[in-house]
Structure formats: C-alpha cells, structure tokens
Amino acid sequence: MAETVTHLFEIYINATPEKIWQALTDGAMTQQYYFGTSVKSDWKAGSPYQYLMPDGSSMLDGEVVEVDPPKRLVTTFKAQWPGAENEPVTTVIYEIEPAGEVSKLRLIHEGLLPDSPLTAGVRDGWSQILSAMKTLLETGKPLPLQPSM
Amino acid sequence: MEEMEPVFKALADPNRRLLLDKLHEQDGQTLLELQRHLPEMTRFGAMKHLKVLEEAGLVITRRSGREKHHFLNRVPIQLVYDRWVVKYARPWTRSLTGLKGFLEGAAMAETVSHLFEVYFRTSPEKLWQALKESSITQQYFHGLSIDSEWKPGAGYRMASPTGELMIDGEILEIDPPRRLKMTFRAHWDEDAKLAAPSTITYTIEPAGDACKLTLLHEGLDPARTMAQSVRSGWSLILSSLKTLLETGEPLNASEM
Numbered sequence: 475m476a477e478t479v480t481h482l483f484e485i486y487i488n489a490t491p492e493k494i495w496q497a498l499t500d501g502a503m504t505q506q507y508y509f510g511t512s513v514k515s516d517w518k519a520g521s522p523y524q525y526l527m528p529d530g531s532s533m534l535d536g537e538v539v540e541v542d543p544p545k546r547l548v549t550t551f552k553a554q555w556p557g558a559e560n561e562p563v564t565t566v567i568y569e570i571e572p573a574g575e576v577s578k579l580r581l582i583h584e585g586l587l588p589d590s591p592l593t594a595g596v597r598d599g600w601s602q603i604l605s606a607m608k609t610l611l612e613t614g615k616p617l618p619l620q621p622s623m
Numbered sequence: 624m625e626e627m628e629p630v631f632k633a634l635a636d637p638n639r640r641l642l643l644d645k646l647h648e649q650d651g652q653t654l655l656e657l658q659r660h661l662p663e664m665t666r667f668g669a670m671k672h673l674k675v676l677e678e679a680g681l682v683i684t685r686r687s688g689r690e691k692h693h694f695l696n697r698v699p700i701q702l703v704y705d706r707w708v709v710k711y712a713r714p715w716t717r718s719l720t721g722l723k724g725f726l727e728g729a730a731m732a733e734t735v736s737h738l739f740e741v742y743f744r745t746s747p748e749k750l751w752q753a754l755k756e757s758s759i760t761q762q763y764f765h766g767l768s769i770d771s772e773w774k775p776g777a778g779y780r781m782a783s784p785t786g787e788l789m790i791d792g793e794i795l796e797i798d799p800p801r802r803l804k805m806t807f808r809a810h811w812d813e814d815a816k817l818a819a820p821s822t823i824t825y826t827i828e829p830a831g832d833a834c835k836l837t838l839l840h841e842g843l844d845p846a847r848t849m850a851q852s853v854r855s856g857w858s859l860i861l862s863s864l865k866t867l868l869e870t871g872e873p874l875n876a877s878e879m
Contacts, residue, residue: 477649484855486862486876539688548688565687574877584687598740605742605833605865613869617744618832 479586479593484578485604489611491570491577495544497607498568501526506616507606509533509599517541523549536563544570551583553592561592579604630699633679638664639672643681646695653690698848734821735850736841741861745868747827747834751800753864754825762873763863765789765856773797779805792820802826807840809849818847836861 487494497503501512508525511533515523524535536550547568553561564585571578581600586593602619609617633639638661645660646652658669673693676682683694743750753759757768764781767789771779775797781790792806804824809815821842828835838857843850859876866874 482854484858486859486866486874488866488870488874567687575875578876597738601740602742608862608865609742609744609869612866613744615744617742619742620831 477588478584479588481581481583481586481593481597481600483581483600483604485581485608486573486576486578487608487611488576491544491572493611494570494577494579494607495547497611498547499543503610507610508603536566539565546570553596558592561590562587564592579607627699629675629679630681633675633681636672636675639676642669642672642676643695646682646693650694651692653692657693697846733845734841735843735845736839737843737854737857738840739836739838739857739861741836741838741865742830742833743836743865743868744833747800747829749868750827750834750836751803753868754803759867763867764860795822796824800827809853814847815849818844818849 499517501514504511504513511525511527513523513525515521515538517538519538519541521538523538524532527533532554534553536552538549540546540548549566551564551566564583567582569580583596606617641660642657645657658666661669673682677684680699681696683696685692755769755773760767760769766784767781769779769781771777775794777794779792779794780788782788789811790809792808794805796802796804806820807823808820809818821840824839826837840853863874
C-alpha cells in the first residue's frame with residue numbers, strides 16, 4: 475500500500491450550514507469563488523460532477539460518493555488541468571457543522587501522493603477557494619485574488 | 624482517574640497491544656489490513672478488539688467511502704506515562720515491554736508543525752496592525768491582549784481579559800509589514816505548560832488586490848495534546864481575523 479498524504483482545512487464562516495451547502499453545490503456561486511468555474515451535477519450519490527471553465531471545458535471532475543445535505547459531501551477528485559494527467563483519483567470530503575452562531579466547514583483531501591505537484595498545488599488552491607468562499611458568504615462580494623485592471 | 628480505567632483494560636490484552644504496535648508502525652490501516660496481523664482471529668474478533676481500543680480513546684477512526692481507517696491516539700498513553708510511569712517508575716521504563724516501543728516512539732517522534740494560509744481582502748499594513756494591537760487582537764484572538772516593544776529580542780505577552788498570562792515568548796525576527804517570527808510558550812493549562820517552546824512565523828504578501836497571510840507553527844511537542852489542539856485554535860483565530868478585517872464585526876463562533 476503506497477503511503478498517501480491528507481490535507482485538512484478548517485474554516486469558520488458566519489453563515490448557516492444551508493448557505494454553505496448552497497455555496498458548495500450551486501454553479502452560480504462557485505463561479506464567484508472557485509477560480510471562476512461553475513460546478514455542475516445533480517448531486518445524487520453515484521452521479522458525476524464537473525467544475526466547468528467559462529469555455530465549457532472541465533477543470534476538474536469526479537463522482538459524488540456521499541450526499542447528506544447540509545452536513546456532509548464526499549466526492550472523488552480528478553484534476554483535468556495540464557500537468558495533472560498522471561495524478562491518481564483522490565477523495566474530497568466536506569463536513570459542515572454549527573459552531574455557536576456560525577458554522578465550521580472542514581475539508582479533507584485524501585489519497586494524495588507525497589511529493590506530487592498536485593499535492594503541493596492543491597494546498598494553496600484550497601486556501602484560496604476557502605478564503606474566497608468565506609468572503610463571498612460574509613460580505614456578498616468576491617475576494618480580489620487577481621489584480622484589478 | 625476513573626476515566627483511565629478503559630485505557631488500562633484495553634492495554635491488558637496482548638492482541639490489542641499488538642494492534643496498537645501495528646498502528647504505530649503505520650497509521651490509517653483498515654480493518655482488513657489490521658486483521659492480517661491477527662491471523663488466528665476472525666474478522667469479528669478483530670473488530671471487537673478495535674472497538675475496545677476505540678472506546679478507550681486509544682484509536683480514532685475515520686470513514687472514507689466504504690472503508691474505515693484507524694489512527695493511533697497517543698494522548699491516553701502519554702497520560703498513563705506522565706501520571707504513573709514517570710512519577711513512580713522512571714528507572715524501570717527502559718525494561719517495560721509492550722508499551723516500550725510505543726512510548727519511545729511518542730517521545731522520539733519528530734516535532735509537529737501546522738501551516739495555515741488565508742487570503743484577506745485588506746492591505747498588508749492593516750493585517751500587520753491586527754497582529755500587534757491589543758484593541759484588535761482582543762476581537763479575534765480568544766479575547767487576548769498583546770503587549771511587546773516589537774523589536775528583536777524583546778519579549779511579548781498575551782493575557783486574558785482578567786489579566787491572566789496565556790501565551791508569551793520572544794520576538795525573533797520582525798520586518799513590518801512582511802514577517803514576524805516569535806517563540807510561543809503556552810500557559811493556558813497543565814498540558815500546555817509542560818510543552819517545550821515552539822515557534823510561530825507570520826508572513827504577509829500581496830496576492831492580486833488581496834493579501835495572503837501564512838502562519839507556520841513549528842516545533843510542537845508531539846507528546847502534548849496541545850500539538851493537535853492548536854490546529855483548531857488557529858483555524859478559529861484566523862477565521863475570526865478574516866471576518867473582523869473584511870466586515871468590521873467579530874465572529875461569534877463557539878470553539879469546536
């Protein structure tokens with residue numbers, strides 16, 4: 475059994491679990507925090523999902539493994555960007571729970587290979603996505619991760 | 624100490640000690656993988672032993688799809704060690720079998736570090752100010768104030784609203800508004816007080832029209848509960864800091 479790496483992220487968001495669930499599963503919302511991509515799926519266990527770029531091609535996709543709104547979402551994760559061709563299919567788990575007046579979102583990315591470019595890249599990628607999701611849900615505005623023109 | 628009773632019961636069985644040794648060698652094994660180390664035993668038997676270990680808090684499980692992975696939790700063993708072994712039987716510890724490799728593993732394991740990266744809609748200057756001004760830290764850092772002369776070699780203290788010392792240390796490097804490195808000594812409970820000092824480094828850099836804060840907490844003693852508990856602590860602190868800087872309002876979260 476090859477040893478794999480797990481990334482774990484926890485973020486507290488001033489929003490209800492339902493709002494966070496919507497942010498995870500609604501393409502119009504992911505466009506505003508998930509590198510401009512729009513997520514598409516019927517969100518049933520066993521169904522496919524895709525994060526589509528504005529040109530309609532897939533940035534990453536996979537299968538919905540477990541859906542328990544608004545608490546838990548498990549998906550497989552296959553990167554489709556250039557350079558990720560030889561990366562294995564990994565697993566992403568989202569867990570949402572109330573924490574006082576706010577909610578805690580935990581993201582677990584499992585099955586990553588040690589020393590792979592994907593493993594190094596997704597860590598910062600998730601930090602950007604989760605930071606931008608929190609900004610969007612709390613302020614209604616996207617996080618300007620790109621310089622303005 | 625009644626809460627330790629299940630730990631002793633769990634450790635009394637050689638099969639269960641073997642399972643712990645196998646998890647010490649490789650964490651995260653499934654039932655099927657663990658069962659292979661007990662060829663004499665049925666799947667049900669192995670499951671029963673794992674359940675006892677889990678109930679004693681010695682093993683933590685995490686489900687991944689259809690599979691359940693088992694992880695070693697060293698904390699209860701360390702408590703046994705601190706409470707009984709260190710106090711009464713230090714000279715014997717080297718000859719104790721069973722627990723031996725385990726305890727040495729806990730003591731000799733490398734230190735733990737945690738890395739956090741958070742992006743903020745704010746300027747590096749505002750972020751820098753938020754790290755060192757009590758009127759701001761009190762709104763996102765568990766209510767703690769911070770006090771220092773902010774130069775290399777100077778000390779710093781973080782205190783609760785009632786004035787109780789919670790964290791202190793020394794400024795190692797300071798380069799406003801980019802980099803702040805400090806030692807970190809925790810005082811909030813007995814476990815934390817026993818921990819060797821660790822180090823935290825804040826790095827601030829622009830990222831588009833936003834800015835990125837990286838926090839590295841390194842050199843944490845793996846034998847202390849604090850090595851893991853600070854992870855959720857920082858997640859909450861950094862989440863609160865982000866809300867405060869972006870909305871002007873503190874985040875009303877309860878911990879864990």
